[in-house]
Amino acid sequence: MRGKISEIFESMQGEGLYMGVRQIFVRFFGCNLACKFCDTPLYAFREYTPEELLERLKGHPGKFHSVSFTGGEPLLQKGFLKNIFALNHKRGSKNYLETNGTLPSALKEVIEGADIIAMDLKFPSSTGLKDYWGEHHAFLKIASQKDVFLKAVICKNTEEYDLKRALALIKDINEDIPLILQPDGECDYALLEEKLERFRDICLSEKIKARLVPQMHKILGVG
Numbered sequence: 001m002r003g004k005i006s007e008i009f010e011s012m013q014g015e016g017l018y019m020g021v022r023q024i025f026v027r028f029f030g031c032n033l034a035c036k037f038c039d040t041p042l043y044a045f046r047e048y049t050p051e052e053l054l055e056r057l058k059g060h061p062g063k064f065h066s067v068s069f070t071g072g073e074p075l076l077q078k079g080f081l082k083n084i085f086a087l088n089h090k091r092g093s094k095n096y097l098e099t100n101g102t103l104p105s106a107l108k109e110v111i112e113g114a115d116i117i118a119m120d121l122k123f124p125s126s127t128g129l130k131d132y133w134g135e136h137h138a139f140l141k142i143a144s145q146k147d148v149f150l151k152a153v154i155c156k157n158t159e160e161y162d163l164k165r166a167l168a169l170i171k172d173i174n175e176d177i178p179l180i181l182q183p184d185g186e187c188d189y190a191l192l193e194e195k196l197e198r199f200r201d202i203c204l205s206e207k208i209k210a211r212l213v214p215q216m217h218k219i220l221g222v223g
């Protein structure tokens, strides 16, 4: 069994609830979506067996919080992911899964090995794609067995009705799951500020734990 991996590096987590912790990043090749705001062009990959990837991870002996399995979409390679999750656990390190939250049946197969799940909510008015509310609902239901938080990219085009749809989904599963509102990194923050603050206030009035968190790795130029 071989996994297609685009890059492996060590850096600081630049977004979400765990912003600032040191991680090893394993970027999986390939994605099932094509979001309008995507800033992760994946042109090349190298193939690894799970054992070879583990050896690469051992090349980072320093102190780090967890290994971030990111993409692309790691769940497209669920068999490989399940294996590397198990090997990484044996090494005594935590598995952090970064996912677009659209492949619930793949998540079900690997959930046991995941420690932290950073799940995107893909608002159609942000992505320019069809809606994934059904997939997101099934996914979050499974992910909620673990330490999970949600992220939504807010762009110039993002509509309030998508936020309200997301809040209904969170309330239906567990209203304690945090939601990170993340400005589109390609857009001038000043243009989004009013919308982000309005969206956060809507979340808070609905008793959802929302935070505004910009992508720090872009501001600091790391990762």
Ligand code: SF4
Residues within 6 Å of the ligand: 031, 032, 033, 034, 035, 037, 038, 039, 040, 071, 072, 073, 100
């Ligand atoms: S899910 Fe992530 S990697 Fe895939 S297209 Fe959207 S932003 Fe890019």
